[in-house]
Amino acid sequence: MHQQPTYVVLLLFFLPCPPISLNFILECGVDQEQCELDRGVNAEAYILAGPRSELAFDPKQCKAAIVTCGGLCPGLNTVIREVVMCLRFQYGVDETYGVCAGYRGFLDPTSWVYLDESLVKNLHNQGGSILGSSRGGHDTIEIVNSLEAQGVNLLFVVGGDGTVRGAAKIAEEVKRRGLAIAVAVIPKTIDNDVPLLDRTFGFETAVDVARDAIEVANVEAEGFPNGLGVVKVMGRNSGFIAMHAALGSCVADLVLVPEVDFFLDGPGGIVDHLFERISTNGKAVVVVAEGAGQQLMQDMDAAGRKEKKDESGNVQLNDVGPWLCKKLKSGLDDRLKETSKHGDGLTLKYVDPSYMVRGIPPSTADNLYCLQLAHNAVHGAMAGMTNFLVASINTRECYVPIDLVANKRNVIDTSHQSMWEYVVFSTGQPSFQMNRDAEDDGDIATTASGGIILPS
């Protein structure tokens, strides 16, 4: 109840774009100067996505390649389908090849798959990626060599943060060599953690399954004395899946995400909170993102753990699920036995849906979003744009230069006036920020049920 009410001013200008030359040069960019000249305001402008009146390529001489990299995500197959369909039926580009098993597939052109209509037409109902995927395997020079040798002039890359950086390197090398190859990126991350973007494809589908897991955990928690359901969901660096699924399920008592540090014991800790909930309601449900509590795990169990890295150089996360279960069992079991009517301890049920949130076909909304992204990627590439990604920004489909989003990661905004506030209110969970609260919110009393009673 503490933030200042505010207005939102939304200005939407549609500026004319400079004509695209058939001579290949275009780099997608943000025309800051143009904005300022035209309107006298300081603002960011993104190029509106869509088909262009002039093309940089002769469709009859185009050869396209598409590659999917990194983890699977609902909608990958739809993106493949729609890139092929748009190239074929809107532009008459018949030669589109699927590069297998991620970036490494460029090194083995004999494994490329010719993507004709019959092969892709039912893909929108299939989970996974028919091209396969992999991590790592990026070798910029070899990839551009391969593109050049095969005569590819349209490259579509679907992948996450590392993949996007790789695509930028390819575009740079292409430019350095003076080649006429357009590099378009369709960003993919099931964690929905790309800055600027409204959302990433597959996210809603994943949230739906994560919610199923939370509801099952709630059923189990309700089904036994002093039941506690713990659900781990994806989210290495950001807790969007946890947040959305928990809110959509309406049953979570605690949501732990990488963005918010928490602690176990003592006043304001999660053990006290859950003890109170189980004592009051007979059960509680915890949703934890896989990246939550990493620091805490290291601090508490320093001896037994050390940082490991996988082949791509990513830090391997410690598994927060079983760790948390163990801590909650030991923190709650005896306390509940002492206070329960029948001397019951804790009944803990752990659910880890793991790949079940991402190995499924996309929802209709995600299918449609994939279609938009894929078509816009094709439109941009055919118009001679390169080194760009397609995105929905403030509900508009746009083209964005890769370097605007590469190396950045979106996280949950935990400030006031954000969706995170719904989590705090709906779960009634502690803020884990005792000091700040003590200063700022001295007049706010948290109720037993976790809500806030306002001063009358």
Place this chain on the structure above:
Amino acid sequence: MHQQPTYVVLLLFFLPCPPISLNFILECGVDQEQCELDRGVNAEAYILAGPRSELAFDPKQCKAAIVTCGGLCPGLNTVIREVVMCLRFQYGVDETYGVCAGYRGFLDPTSWVYLDESLVKNLHNQGGSILGSSRGGHDTIEIVNSLEAQGVNLLFVVGGDGTVRGAAKIAEEVKRRGLAIAVAVIPKTIDNDVPLLDRTFGFETAVDVARDAIEVANVEAEGFPNGLGVVKVMGRNSGFIAMHAALGSCVADLVLVPEVDFFLDGPGGIVDHLFERISTNGKAVVVVAEGAGQQLMQDMDAAGRKEKKDESGNVQLNDVGPWLCKKLKSGLDDRLKETSKHGDGLTLKYVDPSYMVRGIPPSTADNLYCLQLAHNAVHGAMAGMTNFLVASINTRECYVPIDLVANKRNVIDTSHQSMWEYVVFSTGQPSFQMNRDAEDDGDIATTASGGIILPS
């Protein structure tokens, strides 16, 4: 390929809000002047939704009422749940009553349902509205009498266009009488046709089921010689469900919506288009919104039909589904018999999912959206705002004065650069605008497969 590429300039200003007085006066509004003064730009500004630091009501003396009106929509029960939960646990307002069967329920306060936590806690998984609904029954004077008699000071109205206008009248009468009753509206329309708003709740859920129906129609069309699947979906004045479901299903050959006039016979008509598709692919699928082709039906069958109105004064639509089936059967059957290898006529399969698209529980995304809308409605009302509706605009949660959206209806933008273009391209259907095309797009040739081959 004809529109001009453009930039999108997005300016987002968050202006401080004038302090809310404890004296009850606030009307939600758009502070145009403030924007101009502060920023020197001409733009629309909406008040950002969320909890306020000062309240207009003492929660201990609050009595809230909620009513659902008009057709059912996935998410109604979640809205009810979350209004109750937010009032109770964030503000300590314990007295919330459900008004049964729409506006008419105000006249019979004995039928009101006291909504406690146990009654609402599982509502987010139930289709329909536990309060029931109805059309019409609005009597402004009687309703305000009832509110006054029962001591209600927070009124939450969930409904469509007619309902929203009714809420505005209630707010006016409340103002006229100088009562301290806040009137908050959560807009509901499964057709997603409210202007300004990003979307309305329940829409995505409905689209998912509509897509199932389209896929079944496609399976049937594929299953028989010269198969034609026809699916009718909701959409009286706008075809958003038809458009989204058709695109999400990836199998539609023709989408008919109220926004686009079409014709049956002759070049550029739908019969020719479907004949070509069935001849080429062996099958075709048509998605038709219930409001499509109304004028055409009257023109072609003038004698047998006349305009009827229902009790609320809405024009009763003629049923386009069976009519279209009959016309397509007669237009295609003989032609196919003549040209088919085995002399087969048309095999037409008609699917009308009707209430199956709206009588189901909301998807997770819709559940979450309902939660946001309901909480924001409560926050606004508790802060003393009235005569407003809650909405997501350009991905921000806002408060909007009712008169900004009442009496207006959003329709599909069929101009270039719009989602409708995806429909035209993915279906390859005719534009039904021969003249304009002839002038503007002289250099564009439509291919047999419905796409566009660009000049090389």
Place this chain on the structure above:
Amino acid sequence: MHQQPTYVVLLLFFLPCPPISLNFILECGVDQEQCELDRGVNAEAYILAGPRSELAFDPKQCKAAIVTCGGLCPGLNTVIREVVMCLRFQYGVDETYGVCAGYRGFLDPTSWVYLDESLVKNLHNQGGSILGSSRGGHDTIEIVNSLEAQGVNLLFVVGGDGTVRGAAKIAEEVKRRGLAIAVAVIPKTIDNDVPLLDRTFGFETAVDVARDAIEVANVEAEGFPNGLGVVKVMGRNSGFIAMHAALGSCVADLVLVPEVDFFLDGPGGIVDHLFERISTNGKAVVVVAEGAGQQLMQDMDAAGRKEKKDESGNVQLNDVGPWLCKKLKSGLDDRLKETSKHGDGLTLKYVDPSYMVRGIPPSTADNLYCLQLAHNAVHGAMAGMTNFLVASINTRECYVPIDLVANKRNVIDTSHQSMWEYVVFSTGQPSFQMNRDAEDDGDIATTASGGIILPS
């Protein structure tokens, strides 16, 4: 409470089968004599299905064909998949062809599809039939000519009653010509109306969707004053889908099936029953099978209707759904207006899921059943059996001579001690058999809620 309690005696003998000669024997049969000789009891015996130790065909010289006929049904594609897989991987038969568009496809061998592993491996997740289907088109002589000309010696026919009769004719003609062609039938009917069989594939899947439609109708009925939901489901001659879906949904107040005559007005009629339900509960739900009430419709509206037949000679049903809605509207509207507190009439919502119950992929249980049927069909044919169908009888997989089930149709057993009794009890609907009840059940009083109160 009137039937006599009884015992069930289940004898399961597994008798040794006479050895199958490599000389082609043919003719699946019921060895009545063998049973009597061995056991001295009078019973029916069916041959247990499964692989045989001796084969009638050399797999290397086999050529198989499979055809799907009649209406679509969930699981058709799984049957196709598994026939191909079993032939290929259990017997080494590589040549399996799909005959397109039903029986007529035999006349055009150029349209046959070679079914390799890659084509069929994902079929179990697809609705419909990739081979397509059709009604009619059976020409015994031409079909056997075609089989002979193409060198087919294993024929798998998937279809309903008419199709099965056609298969028997093919087997006879094959025998007459002294050909070594095995004809195996996998019976298909979404209505589950084959005598002897435990169930037919696809039925459970269809029931699941039918239940969804019933629940939606219930949500609509609950959502409006004096709501009545009417759902029409498949079932031309038997009401199994209606019965199972209604029981599984737990919300039906009336189930109308072809097996039970009913009447509209007067005591014990459906109008009285529904009036009582709506008056008591505020709503009611009716489930009607498409074949119900055909005689009544003719009797009541003799002038406007006459019997029509389709191309296969089947009587075309009059559409009971809209007819029933009209009659219920006129029978209930005024009565409710007179008696309702607010003068409300009837709010009727009609749901016809039509093809949505059959155009979908099979449930896991149906998939598994299809696998069993397909494999057993292959085992039987490879062992030299012909003119037989595969079936589950009393939970055992068996081979049954076609003439045992052809020309017969299973209907709901409406006697006491049957599943129909659950319908009568759970809905509380009238028995429509006043006379018999009056005689037999004089001491049973039906309660207002439709149940039976027993004498104390």
Place this chain on the structure above:
Amino acid sequence: MHQQPTYVVLLLFFLPCPPISLNFILECGVDQEQCELDRGVNAEAYILAGPRSELAFDPKQCKAAIVTCGGLCPGLNTVIREVVMCLRFQYGVDETYGVCAGYRGFLDPTSWVYLDESLVKNLHNQGGSILGSSRGGHDTIEIVNSLEAQGVNLLFVVGGDGTVRGAAKIAEEVKRRGLAIAVAVIPKTIDNDVPLLDRTFGFETAVDVARDAIEVANVEAEGFPNGLGVVKVMGRNSGFIAMHAALGSCVADLVLVPEVDFFLDGPGGIVDHLFERISTNGKAVVVVAEGAGQQLMQDMDAAGRKEKKDESGNVQLNDVGPWLCKKLKSGLDDRLKETSKHGDGLTLKYVDPSYMVRGIPPSTADNLYCLQLAHNAVHGAMAGMTNFLVASINTRECYVPIDLVANKRNVIDTSHQSMWEYVVFSTGQPSFQMNRDAEDDGDIATTASGGIILPS
């Protein structure tokens, strides 16, 4: 191809039941003698379930109690619903109480829940048990004391093996005391491992989710180089869920169940089998029941493990999932690196759906089965039967004495002519029975793809 073809003889006699006296008789039984006298055959006979013409209890003086024990299972809530509905509307028994949290709830009658219609009417759509459950807590003397003190004369117990034995003890103590309390059992086990019974409720629903998990594992396996998906499903002592889900999914390469011992390395071991599959197809999928491989784990890792028991005295299983993953990783990784074109090792993805297979609402078929079981339990108890359970045997609904099934457990029949053969054929997995195969099946050669090529 080795078993003898056989006939199945099915004899179904419906014998008249001796009249049930209003004097309380008790004891459901199998009337072996009666069968032999009447028919001169040696067979087992079970009493056909259903309502009786004479009752042992006056409905007006009945008080019923229902309790759910052990693990959750889809359909528990439907059973509760239908017991209440049948008692109330078919017999006029209004007093039904829910005993909370399993057997222990009998000791605290103040916690019993009065089950009226409004409380139970929507239960069929909810997972879990509204009464809650627990393990253990059985105290025969205290329970019968409680029943006597509360005046309960109809007791409905829903639970698994241990629960059923507890119910038998209650019935014995009731008999010893000469009380008129009927004890009816509705058997519950998600593992489907009760002997005699066709199936147990909830099983099909669980199989459906388990299949989803398998399909996700397959998508992941397909998505990466040398992908191996491993799915652990429920099944402590029997592998029915694993078997049905694997067959229904059509994608498993290996199914491990408690009934079949297996080994890892060497010819005929699972590592060789999976290496061959991954080398050939690029991926493989393993389905493992939680009770599989327990002995092997102990043998291989004797030092680190010892048998633990839970509070009920059940042996705690070692977790086969992670153990198997570790073994497969070490057994396959290096071998694949050596042989793969690009030097790829194994990509292993582990899915453990755990409670997601059981915490969900029942399918329509399971709902209907629960309805039948619940009603028949009520009919039997009202007729004065006790110490019995309800069951479907060879598709007939029957009453069975508890001691016929208690202390016994059904396991997969792995002999020839069984469903397990489909698993072996469809997966092509080794038989793990080298010796027997060598003797019996000398002329059968297993193909590379796992099928069997028959001698020509």
